[in-house]
Amino acid sequence: MKKPNQKEENKLVGAGFKFVAGVDEAGRGAWAGPLVAAAVILPAKHKIKGINDSKKLTPGQREMLYVKIIKSSLAWSVHLVSHREIDRIGIGQANGRAILRAIQKLKPSADYVLIDALKVKFDTVPSQSIIKGDEKITSIAAASIIAKVTRDQIMTWQSKLYPAYCFHIHKGYGTALHLKALKKYGQSAIHRRSFLPVKNAVKKKLK
Numbered sequence: 001m002k003k004p005n006q007k008e009e010n011k012l013v014g015a016g017f018k019f020v021a022g023v024d025e026a027g028r029g030a031w032a033g034p035l036v037a038a039a040v041i042l043p044a045k046h047k048i049k050g051i052n053d054s055k056k057l058t059p060g061q062r063e064m065l066y067v068k069i070i071k072s073s074l075a076w077s078v079h080l081v082s083h084r085e086i087d088r089i090g091i092g093q094a095n096g097r098a099i100l101r102a103i104q105k106l107k108p109s110a111d112y113v114l115i116d117a118l119k120v121k122f123d124t125v126p127s128q129s130i131i132k133g134d135e136k137i138t139s140i141a142a143a144s145i146i147a148k149v150t151r152d153q154i155m156t157w158q159s160k161l162y163p164a165y166c167f168h169i170h171k172g173y174g175t176a177l178h179l180k181a182l183k184k185y186g187q188s189a190i191h192r193r194s195f196l197p198v199k200n201a202v203k204k205k206l207k
Helices: 007-014 059-072 083-089 091-104 138-161 176-185 196-206
Strands: 020-026 035-041 075-081 112-116 127-130
Touching: 007 020, 007 112, 020 091, 020 138, 035 091, 035 138, 059 138, 075 091, 075 138, 083 091, 112 138, 176 196
Parallel strands: 020 112, 112 127
Antiparallel strands: 020 035, 035 075
């Protein structure tokens, strides 16, 4: 199985860029909870083994790599966009905002940004959007791990506040278990009310 590599980062470093950041998000398609974007700047010669697209890793692997990435990175950051803001501005704009804010939080600042799929323009930093970047680029894959673990931790904590929805199991994504809870209990305080499955489930409950 082909794994992400640092060829693109190394090429950019060779061209004179010092701090190349990868950025990715988690939770775009979820029905509840925040959208989380993460940005990571890795050393050119890091020794972290096993970095991959977060979707291809087990929860245990992600959590182990999360700790290693944080300890080894030159810089990392996360930014959350709440369910309320997603409902207010739409998921597309929320996604772009989360990525921008995550990059802005990096210390030291990135001088080049590699983004997974989404096209986001930065006023002061050159960037490149790469389709399936989390499968190809190490720094993007690292960011996907940070974003995913951060969001999973948030949703596990939210499950203690709203146990009926079992957020610790599905993390707010659309599953049969989640839909069943929505139909039975309606929306929780952290559901994205603008999302059609949430709207439809509540309408059915009210009938």
